[in-house]
Amino acid sequence: MTRRPPTHPTADPAADPAAVPAIDPDEVDLAVEIAGVPFATPVMTASGCAAAGRELAPFLDVAAIGAVVTKSVLLDPRSGRATPRMVETPSGMLNSIGLQGPGIDAFLASDLPWLVQQGAQPVVSIAGGSLGEYAELGRRVGAAPGVAAVEINISCPNVENRGLVFACDPFAAARAVSAARRGIPKDIPVLAKLSPDVTDIVVVAEAVMEAGATGLSLVNTTLGLEIDPVTLRPALAGVTGGLSGPAIRPMALRCVWQVHAALPDVPLIGIGGVRTGFDALQFLAAGATAVQVGTVTFHDPSSPARVGHELRAELAARGAISPREVVGVAHRPAGTPASREEAPA
Numbered sequence: 001m002t003r004r005p006p007t008h009p010t011a012d013p014a015a016d017p018a019a020v021p022a023i024d025p026d027e028v029d030l031a032v033e034i035a036g037v038p039f040a041t042p043v044m045t046a047s048g049c050a051a052a053g054r055e056l057a058p059f060l061d062v063a064a065i066g067a068v069v070t071k072s073v074l075l076d077p078r079s080g081r082a083t084p085r086m087v088e089t090p091s092g093m094l095n096s097i098g099l100q101g102p103g104i105d106a107f108l109a110s111d112l113p114w115l116v117q118q119g120a121q122p123v124v125s126i127a128g129g130s131l132g133e134y135a136e137l138g139r140r141v142g143a144a145p146g147v148a149a150v151e152i153n154i155s156c157p158n159v160e161n162r163g164l165v166f167a168c169d170p171f172a173a174a175r176a177v178s179a180a181r182r183g184i185p186k187d188i189p190v191l192a193k194l195s196p197d198v199t200d201i202v203v204v205a206e207a208v209m210e211a212g213a214t215g216l217s218l219v220n221t222t223l224g225l226e227i228d229p230v231t232l233r234p235a236l237a238g239v240t241g242g243l244s245g246p247a248i249r250p251m252a253l254r255c256v257w258q259v260h261a262a263l264p265d266v267p268l269i270g271i272g273g274v275r276t277g278f279d280a281l282q283f284l285a286a287g288a289t290a291v292q293v294g295t296v297t298f299h300d301p302s303s304p305a306r307v308g309h310e311l312r313a314e315l316a317a318r319g320a321i322s323p324r325e326v327v328g329v330a331h332r333p334a335g336t337p338a339s340r341e342e343a344p345a
């Protein structure tokens with residue numbers, strides 16, 4: 001067995017007696033499962049950052065990454081909010097795109113068949129403005145061939161309740177998930193995507209799991225604001241926007257940590273500022289089964305594949321043959337071996 005230098009200082013076996021010997025990266029099998037559905041790697045795209053995957057095709061093999069999570073699809077076509085609707089922030093990005101998209105008919109006619117034809121694992125993200133829309137979208141997507149999983153974006157204003165964002169209220173979040181779930185076949189996992197902009201994310205997590213979610217995507221963007229240096233007015237036409245990128249990674253990790261501690265058997269997908277394989281590893285250690293890569297894709301479109309390669313090296317350096325071995329290890333008492341299967345008895 002080749003001993004490789006650890007790629008992160010905390011993995012130094014000399015410094016950490018719990019660390020196990022490194023293995024060859026080729027020995028690592030990145031495949032993971034979520035509720036019985038296989039994914040080639042635990043690294044997926046994040047909704048809204050790679051449309052329906054076509055844009056990534058020149059940079060990576062969409063069939064070789066974990067999944068393509070599509071831009072949230074609505075019932076009708078929508079042009080989104082007024083511009084400017086994106087602004088750079090330190091280590092992040094603020095956007096107020098407003099769910100621009102072609103609507104469900106065009107998505108099912110063109111985007112989904114393309115993904116299926118490429119051999120990709122399509123995770124279809126849906127977003128509604130009312131319970132009726134979530135129910136209709138669930139039915140339409142649930143009946144479409146080739147869908148690996150459905151992600152329910154509940155960070156949308158409820159037009160029937162003063163624009164209150166579904167995700168910010170456990171009761172409304174649960175009703176949206178329940179409405180969509182009813183039309184989706186039981187063998188298709190449903191991932192509820194939560195907002196970090198709540199007092200207690202565990203309460204919302206428990207509510208949507210009771211409503212029929214199979215797993216949780218943690219997290220969507222957090223609300224932010226940026227002032228234009230010339231006009232001294234909000235930089236975005238929509239005034240506030242969703243903050244994303246490495247700036248939110250510790251907050252997203254905290255959400256994964258809290259939810260895994262409370263609901264250790266629920267499959268979690270960590271989202272927020274994943275830029276490197278070590279970032280992905282941090283999410284797995286905090287309790288996620290997989291991660292999504294979003295904002296970083298805008299300056300490195302190959303990142304969903306690159307992060308997978310880097311994760312392989314990070315796992316190998318720690319003697320782990322599968323991502324499964326490190327899921328939740330950060331919750332164990334200090335001194336517990338990082339790799340379950342390779343650790344000495």
Ligand SMILES: Cc1cc2nc3c(=O)[nH]c(=O)nc-3n(C[C@H](O)[C@H](O)[C@H](O)COP(=O)(O)O)c2cc1C
Nearest residue numbers: 046047048072153219220244245272273293294295
């Ligand atoms: C430009 C942009 C558009 C987004 N659109 C969606 C969307 O349609 N649906 C959704 O659930 N999340 C959307 N998100 C949120 C991302 O999927 C992700 O949760 C968030 O950006 C945090 O991950 P990141 O830091 O890796 O970008 C969007 C994010 C950005 C930056």
